[in-house]
Amino acid sequence: MADNLGAMTTVVELRGARKRFGEIEALKGVDLTIGPGELVAMLGPNGAGKTTSISLMLGLRRPTGGQARLFGLDPADRRARSRCGVMLQESGTTGVLTVREIVDLFRAYYASPLPTAAAITMAGLDTRADARASTLSGGERQRLYFALAVCGDPEALFLDEPTVGMDVEARRAVLDGIRALSAAGKTIVLTTHYLEEADQLASRIVVIDRGVVIADATPREIKSRIPSKRISFSAETSVGDVTFRGLPVQNLEVSDHRVRLLSNQPELVLKALFERGVAVRDLEVTGADLEEAFLSLTSRP
Amino acid sequence: MTRPAAAPLTRMLLAQTRSELLMRWRVPAFSVTNLALPIVFFIFFGLPVAHLRRADGVSIGAYLLASFGAYAVGNVMVYGFGIGVANERGMKIDRLMRASPLPPLVFMLAKVLTALVFALIALILLIGFGAIAGGIHQTPAVWATVVARLLAGSLPFIALGFAIGYWSGPHAAPAIANLIYLPLSFASGLFVPINQLPAFVQTLAPYLPSYHYAQLAWSALGAGSESLGASLLWLAAYTALFLTLAVRAYRREERAKFG
Numbered sequence: 001m002a003d004n005l006g007a008m009t010t011v012v013e014l015r016g017a018r019k020r021f022g023e024i025e026a027l028k029g030v031d032l033t034i035g036p037g038e039l040v041a042m043l044g045p046n047g048a049g050k051t052t053s054i055s056l057m058l059g060l061r062r063p064t065g066g067q068a069r070l071f072g073l074d075p076a077d078r079r080a081r082s083r084c085g086v087m088l089q090e091s092g093t094t095g096v097l098t099v100r101e102i103v104d105l106f107r108a109y110y111a112s113p114l115p116t117a118a119a120i121t122m123a124g125l126d127t128r129a130d131a132r133a134s135t136l137s138g139g140e141r142q143r144l145y146f147a148l149a150v151c152g153d154p155e156a157l158f159l160d161e162p163t164v165g166m167d168v169e170a171r172r173a174v175l176d177g178i179r180a181l182s183a184a185g186k187t188i189v190l191t192t193h194y195l196e197e198a199d200q201l202a203s204r205i206v207v208i209d210r211g212v213v214i215a216d217a218t219p220r221e222i223k224s225r226i227p228s229k230r231i232s233f234s235a236e237t238s239v240g241d242v243t244f245r246g247l248p249v250q251n252l253e254v255s256d257h258r259v260r261l262l263s264n265q266p267e268l269v270l271k272a273l274f275e276r277g278v279a280v281r282d283l284e285v286t287g288a289d290l291e292e293a294f295l296s297l298t299s300r301p
Numbered sequence: 302m303t304r305p306a307a308a309p310l311t312r313m314l315l316a317q318t319r320s321e322l323l324m325r326w327r328v329p330a331f332s333v334t335n336l337a338l339p340i341v342f343f344i345f346f347g348l349p350v351a352h353l354r355r356a357d358g359v360s361i362g363a364y365l366l367a368s369f370g371a372y373a374v375g376n377v378m379v380y381g382f383g384i385g386v387a388n389e390r391g392m393k394i395d396r397l398m399r400a401s402p403l404p405p406l407v408f409m410l411a412k413v414l415t416a417l418v419f420a421l422i423a424l425i426l427l428i429g430f431g432a433i434a435g436g437i438h439q440t441p442a443v444w445a446t447v448v449a450r451l452l453a454g455s456l457p458f459i460a461l462g463f464a465i466g467y468w469s470g471p472h473a474a475p476a477i478a479n480l481i482y483l484p485l486s487f488a489s490g491l492f493v494p495i496n497q498l499p500a501f502v503q504t505l506a507p508y509l510p511s512y513h514y515a516q517l518a519w520s521a522l523g524a525g526s527e528s529l530g531a532s533l534l535w536l537a538a539y540t541a542l543f544l545t546l547a548v549r550a551y552r553r554e555e556r557a558k559f560g
Contacts, residue, residue: 093392097324105316
């Protein structure tokens with residue numbers, strides 16, 4: 001994709017970015033570089049600093065330390081903003097205009113936008129195109145914001161929790177849309193607190209927790225670092241923490257002989273338990289609930 | 302292929318103004334109060350005395366049409382910006398607009414243009430109503446002067462609207478706008494001629510912005526009581542005052558929301 005601002009190697013650059021809100025330091029020095037064409041998911045629990053990161057990238061907030069650049073420019077620069085489409089949490093739009101009218105308006109903000117109908121179709125809002133925004137459901141409203149993000153045909157998209165409040169079908173439509181945009185070469189930065197969503201979409205996952213990036217890797221690498229299987233069984237002999245000493249287990253729960261734990265290497269764990277003489281009954285090994293497994297990565301004592 | 306870096310500002314301004322006009326038209330709280338309220342007030346206060354003449358020979362009907370014209374334009378500005386800005390802040394429209402490529406100045410300018418269009422329509426309806434229902438006639442040149450002066454002189458009320466919009470929340474804004482603007486209009490002699498107001502209000506009136514604003518229209522009819530220069534000076538001072546208040550509140554909000 002050509003541009004007239006000279007060769008551009010990065011879309012987003014955060015350098016030691018810090019953000020303090022009063023007593024709370026929401027970001028404690030984040031370094032992040034995102035290049036053209038990347039699809040990056042920022043993953044983390046609520047309050048981890050995802051939205052603050054996006055706000056710094058877009059110049060909606062000023063870093064209290066370090067710096068933020070967008071297409072090599074100050075993020076508030078109109079030339080940088082003109083190359084971005086955004087979908088924010090905690091933002092609104094007028095209720096008295098129709099979906100078509102609002103999309104049409106936002107198209108005027110961009111140099112070479114998509115046709116209005118195309119943007120509305122991408123968001124799956126064809127049947128609601130002439131409805132006033134105030135009559136939309138929560139999920140439809142999210143889709144309107146998606147349409148507003150894509151209607152300018154921008155090079156980069158910033159989507160803060162894009163599928164929040166959507167039903168299964170709408171969610172799938174929007175995820176398909178994001179994939180198609182990525183395939184067309186757009187740079188996409190999205191935040192989510194669903195590991196599954198990040199895994200399905202992104203080629204790179206940045207895990208952020210308590211204002212710090214704790215992992216920045218491919219989905220495969222991230223998943224290898226979190227326990228993927230749940231093992232549960234009843235023990236015929238008495239078991240305790242000591243039984244599992246040295247084994248790759250997480251989130252161990254023992255109650256009344258019933259044992260539940262998460263692990264990446266269930267075969268190794270079971271073999272060790274048998275060797276340690278644990279008699280096992282009602283054994284189940286299942287895929288771990290990814291959300292629960294993910295929490296084991298982000299929650300520290 | 303090179304893509305232009307940004308969309309042309311004129312195209313943005315046109316699209317934004319068109320949307321603002323539609324939005325305002327579709328909210329009866331704005332469109333009805335903006336366009337109908339001045340006529341309703343004129344029916345009560347103006348029509349019964351429209352056929353009379355002042356001692357200086359100026360038609361009282363025309364004088365009151367000019368007064369209600371001043372009220373109408375100020376009304377469009379104070380309510381439009383006061384309640385409009387407070388609402389948009391409440392709905393967090395500002396956040397999405399802030400992240401978009403639309404420059405804030407274009408956003409504001411579109412609002413000003415929209416308000417001017419509504420003010421113009423309000424004046425045309427009012428003067429037309431006066432002619433049809435009250436038989437009040439002046440030469441087109443006189444009315445054109447009244448309209449042009451009222452539109453051009455509305456700046457202090459735009460600034461007052463912004464100040465109210467940034468200082469108050471969406472629920473308080475309508476009440477605050479009413480509490481400020483209605484007494485201000487009354488005490489400035491826009492509803493009832495000044496010489497019929499209570500004595501202390503007559504003393505107060507020459508210090509109020511609406512009083513000097515209405516002078517722009519009254520003097521176009523030959524019924525002014527101060528020079529055009531004096532009116533403009535007063536209005537400039539009030540613009541500076543209200544703008545200072547608006548900018549202060551705007552900056553406070555900037556720090557809290559986008560700092």
